[in-house]
Amino acid sequence: MTKQHANWSPYDNNGGTCVAIAGSDYCVIAADTRMSTGYSILTRDYSKIHKLADKAVLSSSGFQADVKALQKVLTSRHLVYQHQHNKQMSCPAMAQLLSNTLYFKRFFPYYAFNVLGGLDENGKGCVFTYDAVGSYEKVGYSAQGSGSTLIMPFLDNQLKSPSPLLLPAQDAITPLSEPEAVDLVKTVFASATERDIYTGDKLEIMILKADGIKTEVMDLRKD
Amino acid sequence: MTFTIPIDNGDALKNAETDSQRTLYPYVTGTSIVAIKYKDGVLMASDMGGSYGSTLRYKNIERVKAIGKHSLLGASGEISDFQEILRYLDELVLNDNMWDDGNSLGPKEVHNYLTRVMYNRRNKFNPLWNTLVLGGVKNGQSYLGMVSMIGVSFEDNHVATGFGNHLARPILRDEWHADLSFEDGVKLLEKCMRVLLYRDRSAINKLQISKITEEGVTVSQPYSLKTFWEFQAFHNPTAGAQGSW
Numbered sequence: 001m002t003k004q005h006a007n008w009s010p011y012d013n014n015g016g017t018c019v020a021i022a023g024s025d026y027c028v029i030a031a032d033t034r035m036s037t038g039y040s041i042l043t044r045d046y047s048k049i050h051k052l053a054d055k056a057v058l059s060s061s062g063f064q065a066d067v068k069a070l071q072k073v074l075t076s077r078h079l080v081y082q083h084q085h086n087k088q089m090s091c092p093a094m095a096q097l098l099s100n101t102l103y104f105k106r107f108f109p110y111y112a113f114n115v116l117g118g119l120d121e122n123g124k125g126c127v128f129t130y131d132a133v134g135s136y137e138k139v140g141y142s143a144q145g146s147g148s149t150l151i152m153p154f155l156d157n158q159l160k161s162p163s164p165l166l167l168p169a170q171d172a173i174t175p176l177s178e179p180e181a182v183d184l185v186k187t188v189f190a191s192a193t194e195r196d197i198y199t200g201d202k203l204e205i206m207i208l209k210a211d212g213i214k215t216e217v218m219d220l221r222k223d
Numbered sequence: 224m225t226f227t228i229p230i231d232n233g234d235a236l237k238n239a240e241t242d243s244q245r246t247l248y249p250y251v252t253g254t255s256i257v258a259i260k261y262k263d264g265v266l267m268a269s270d271m272g273g274s275y276g277s278t279l280r281y282k283n284i285e286r287v288k289a290i291g292k293h294s295l296l297g298a299s300g301e302i303s304d305f306q307e308i309l310r311y312l313d314e315l316v317l318n319d320n321m322w323d324d325g326n327s328l329g330p331k332e333v334h335n336y337l338t339r340v341m342y343n344r345r346n347k348f349n350p351l352w353n354t355l356v357l358g359g360v361k362n363g364q365s366y367l368g369m370v371s372m373i374g375v376s377f378e379d380n381h382v383a384t385g386f387g388n389h390l391a392r393p394i395l396r397d398e399w400h401a402d403l404s405f406e407d408g409v410k411l412l413e414k415c416m417r418v419l420l421y422r423d424r425s426a427i428n429k430l431q432i433s434k435i436t437e438e439g440v441t442v443s444q445p446y447s448l449k450t451f452w453e454f455q456a457f458h459n460p461t462a463g464a465q466g467s468w
Contacts, residue, residue, distance in 0.1 A: 007248060010345050010373055035377055040388050042369075043379045065342050065374030108346075 011063050011111050012037055015198030016048055017147030018059035019185055020117035021159070022125030022140050026178045026209045029117040030185045031059045032147075032193070032220060033202040044201035044222065051213065052078055056094040056118040057206055061145030062132070063111035070110045073101055091118030095128040095136060102134030109133050113144040123210050125173055140172025147192035147199040154188055178207060186218055193220045249301035249352040251275050253286045254425040255387030256297035256356045257415045259399055260365045260380045261408035264436035265358030267297050268412040270420075271445055272427040279427060287433045289440040291316045294330040294359035295433055296337075299384040300372065301352035308351060311340060330359025330366040334376065342374030354384040360437050383415070386423040391415035405434070417448050 015036040020029045031048035034041060049059045050071045058074065060067040077097060081089050089097070095116050102110055114130040129142035140161050143151040162170040174181060185205060193200045203218040251273045258267040273281030286305070287297040290312050298305035315336060319328050328336075334357040344350050350372045358367045368378035381395040394415050403411065409432055419426045428450065433442045456462075 004247065006348070008350065008372075010348065012371075012373060012375060014375060037371075037375070040392075042375075042388075043377045045379065046377050063375070065338075065345070065371075065376070068338070068376070069342060069374075 012065075013062060013111070013146075014042070014064040015146045016061040017143065017145035017151065017189070017192055017196065017199045018048055018061050018113070018115045019143045019151060019155075019188065020059065020115045020127040020129075020141065021155075021176075021181045021185065022117070022127045022173050023176060023178060023181055024125065024173055025119075025123055026181070026207060027057075027117040027119060027125035027127065028178070028181045028185055028205060028207055029057045029059050029115070030189065030203060030205040031061065031145075032189060032199045033204055034198065034200050035064060036198050039197075041201075047204055049204055049206055050075075051206075052094055052116075053088045053091075053118070055120075055208065056089065056091040056116060057208060057213070058094075058098070058114060058116050059144075060112045060114045062113045066110040067112045070101065070112050070114075074098060077101075090121050091116065091126050091128075092120055092138075094118070095126075095138070098128075098130065099134040099136045102130065102132065106133050113148075115142050115144050117206075118208055119210065125208075140174055143188075145199075147189075147196040150192045150195055151188045154191070155184075158184060178209075182207065182216070189218075189220060245349045246301075246304070246352055249304075251280060251302045252352075252425070253284060253299045253302055253305070254423055255383055255385040255391065255419055256286065256299050256354075257383040257387045257391045257395075257412055257419075258297060258356050258358050258367055258381065259395060259403070259408055259412065260358075260367050260401075261403040261405065263405065264360040264365050264434065265295065265367050266405075266408045266412055267295050267356060267358055267433045267435075268416050268430055269297055269299075269433075270416070270427050270430045272425065272429070273302050274425045277424075279425075282427060282429060283445075285431065285442075287431065287442065289433075289435075289442075290333055290357075290359075291319070291328050292439065293327065293361040293435075294333045294357060295435045295440060296333070297356040297358075297384075297433075298353045300354055304351040304353050308337070308340070308353065308355070312336075329361035330357055330368070331361075333357055333359070334366070334368040334370065334378070338370045338374060338376040341370050341372060341376075345373045356382055356384060359435055363437060386419055386426075387415065390418050390422055394418065413448060417450065420448060420450060 018031040035046040116128040120126045130136045161172045200220045205216040207214045269286040273284040355370045369382040370376040383391040428447045
């Protein structure tokens with residue numbers, strides 16, 4: 001008897017793009033709000049950004065059912081952490097937790113492409129970028145998702161990141177001011193929307209600073 | 224991303240719990256559900272057909288049911304899995320009532336529960352082969368959401384499953400607006416259902432429109448839509464293609 005093959009896939013790609021940029025005292029996390037399946041749009045108003053802690057915000061694109069489950073697991077773990085330590089998790093701590101959580105399902109992965117943004121213990125912006133199974137790196141900026149290949153080269157050009165191989169280690173934090181960084185984010189999303197069919201509808205931008213989180217929404221092309 | 228999971232049916236003699244228990248494909252299926260938010264709540268339309276492959280086997284299936292006091296659940300896909308989900312929800316609502324604390328499950332809570340159920344079954348490679356639409360009103364707040372068989376969920380002002388997503392959603396995107404009256408809402412849904420009737424092979428001309436408001440649930444009596452087949456092009460379909468074959 002030949003092996004029966006399933007005629008359904010447990011995965012789907014709901015598209016979308018996420019970007020984060022770290023500054024000297026802020027962090028910008030942005031994502032579009034389109035959720036697709038195949039060539040159809042499911043909804044134009046779905047947020048891919050999720051606040052995990054005061055200083056750590058997660059943005060994920062990929063398979064939204066897995067993303068939601070991942071967000072729930074991390075939120076739940078953070079709640080336990082708060083009960084046990086009487087404080088919120090720092091962004092680097094959350095970064096490690098996310099990596100471990102992803103690797104935990106190494107053999108049935110969360111199909112989620114994550115960017116974690118926030119402020120470190122010194123109030124400086126930090127961005128961590130991940131693959132689907134938890135491999136991660138602290139960077140100055142990152143893009144993940146369907147439009148990442150269109151956005152990343154442009155960010156490389158504009159944010160002139162020093163080589164991570166240099167000694168002594170140099171910070172990849174951008175010297176740009178917060179309004180400049182937000183403007184750059186709006187520019188890259190407008191461009192990615194032109195050529196990536198899965199990116200568009202609306203852009204949600206979260207700006208994390210020591211005194212709180214601001215949210216901004218911008219319209220993108222809906223075609 | 225393509226992904227196929229080989230399912231080994233195993234040796235039925237040696238292996239007591241074989242994978243023959245897993246869902247491989249659907250048998251009796253329902254087609255699209257179309258739903259919209261309107262001024263007083265949510266309207267949901269579905270036809271009453273249950274197809275067995277290409278045969279129209281059942282013509283009196285109610286694919287939209289009331290859940291608790293505040294929600295409506297519509298399902299497309301495998302009918303038996305829908306009935307299973309109704310059993311899960313019966314238990315959920317029962318336990319909620321048993322607390323006898325004046326609280327009752329709202330549409331958000333039911334939608335979240337269903338999402339978890341669908342996702343969990345997907346994780347075990349034994350999905351409930353349905354796309355569900357959950358609509359409701361609680362404390363003046365309307366809610367409308369959808370869950371797919373692999374656990375993808377979202378909420379919006381209008382949703383549609385299956386063919387409805389391709390044929391009805393564009394109409395809704397163009398013509399839906401906030402605070403639709405009941406009459407306008409029904410007209411809009413009928414417009415969508417008519418297009419589906421013309422173009423979806425598994426649709427039948429026997430539909431029900433269900434309404435949920437703060438007051439409760441009303442399910443209409445089954446009725447049919449007027450259709451027009453007298454276009455000149457249909458009268459003489461081969462007029463533009465004379466030939467020997």
